[in-house]
Amino acid sequence: MEGVTNAAVREVLASYGPIGLVCTEFVRIAGEKISKPYLQRQVDRLPDVPLSVQVMGNDPELMAQAGRVVAEAGADVVDLNLGCPTANAARKGVGAALLKEPERLARLLGTMRGSVPGLLSAKLRAGFDTSDDALRNARLVEDAGLDYLAVHPRRRVDHYRGVADWRIIALVKRELRIPVIGNGDVWYASSALDMFEQTGCDAVMIGRPALRNPWIFRQLAELRAGREPYAPSGLDIAAHLRRLAEALVAREPGPGYSAIGPLKEQLNYLCRAVSDSAQLHRELLRKQSVADLLEAADETFGVLPEHRLDMSATPRPWASNASGVGVAPRALER
Numbered sequence: 001m002e003g004v005t006n007a008a009v010r011e012v013l014a015s016y017g018p019i020g021l022v023c024t025e026f027v028r029i030a031g032e033k034i035s036k037p038y039l040q041r042q043v044d045r046l047p048d049v050p051l052s053v054q055v056m057g058n059d060p061e062l063m064a065q066a067g068r069v070v071a072e073a074g075a076d077v078v079d080l081n082l083g084c085p086t087a088n089a090a091r092k093g094v095g096a097a098l099l100k101e102p103e104r105l106a107r108l109l110g111t112m113r114g115s116v117p118g119l120l121s122a123k124l125r126a127g128f129d130t131s132d133d134a135l136r137n138a139r140l141v142e143d144a145g146l147d148y149l150a151v152h153p154r155r156r157v158d159h160y161r162g163v164a165d166w167r168i169i170a171l172v173k174r175e176l177r178i179p180v181i182g183n184g185d186v187w188y189a190s191s192a193l194d195m196f197e198q199t200g201c202d203a204v205m206i207g208r209p210a211l212r213n214p215w216i217f218r219q220l221a222e223l224r225a226g227r228e229p230y231a232p233s234g235l236d237i238a239a240h241l242r243r244l245a246e247a248l249v250a251r252e253p254g255p256g257y258s259a260i261g262p263l264k265e266q267l268n269y270l271c272r273a274v275s276d277s278a279q280l281h282r283e284l285l286r287k288q289s290v291a292d293l294l295e296a297a298d299e300t301f302g303v304l305p306e307h308r309l310d311m312s313a314t315p316r317p318w319a320s321n322a323s324g325v326g327v328a329p330r331a332l333e334r
């Protein structure tokens, strides 16, 4: 996820695993020609977890070249972004904008398939301003010979608002032969089991909820094994921030680098797992240095009473909607 899941963050999250595959932020492919060294740098693999490198663009030749470079540099999967909802992406005709241009999309998919050795996937939204063509677009992906498809069932116009419509994942799964990965609103480990059951999808992809509760993968594995899922504490959050700081600094040793910005980004997600966190969040965001932030995090998260944390594997009653279905305790729009 752009701006929030760089290699350092992926490394720390995967250490709480198990995670089957991690994905890079999108790599924008634009201009006259690709930069091979830049693309090769994006293939920052963890020793034990396969890596999917996502590219975003709409020029078939450039995208095909870029896909080949990252595949040859060791990416386990090359993924095509068909979901980015930003105004800039829409203006440039990339990301979700390609969903309303089936011919262009088919050309792009076919050219990439012809050039990328190894696994090639796509991740699409339900559509641009309508979901009506979700299946048509999913079929374009399959017909071009891609290996699997991830579906985030919101339209571009929704951005991150509202609820992901899992029925669209179920529809795509029913109709396609290639594996389908479901994505969107898996806020609790138990929601992943619900998604498997309700959609029949082959795998689940977790984005924001993993930043909010980095232990969600472990909890899911425990739930599936019939074991008691781990219950993270405030101390875990404080220790997590410390590990993130170390990993960020270790991977970005350039002069003048500070991990403070990326740490605050992570804090924005972590604080969403804490009820009534507005004041605490504001105070932490005021810290100017990593050391001050970590010290304050130790003091504040370390003493959080259990009832203020919403990181259990199943939704608490106060985090559920009227039908008992787990929902984000607070709207997460980005």
Ligand SMILES: Cc1cc2nc3c(=O)[nH]c(=O)nc-3n(C[C@H](O)[C@H](O)[C@H](O)COP(=O)(O)O)c2cc1C
Binding pocket: 001, 002, 003, 004, 024, 025, 026, 054, 081, 083, 123, 152, 160, 183, 184, 185, 186, 205, 206, 207, 208, 209, 333, 334
């Ligand atoms: C800050 C942010 C950055 C994102 N960047 C990407 C990206 O680079 N590529 C992509 O395919 N999706 C990206 N997404 C979308 C997520 O991968 C995911 O599809 C969406 O958040 C819904 O899933 P979730 O409920 O598990 O987060 C991003 C989302 C957010 C909030």
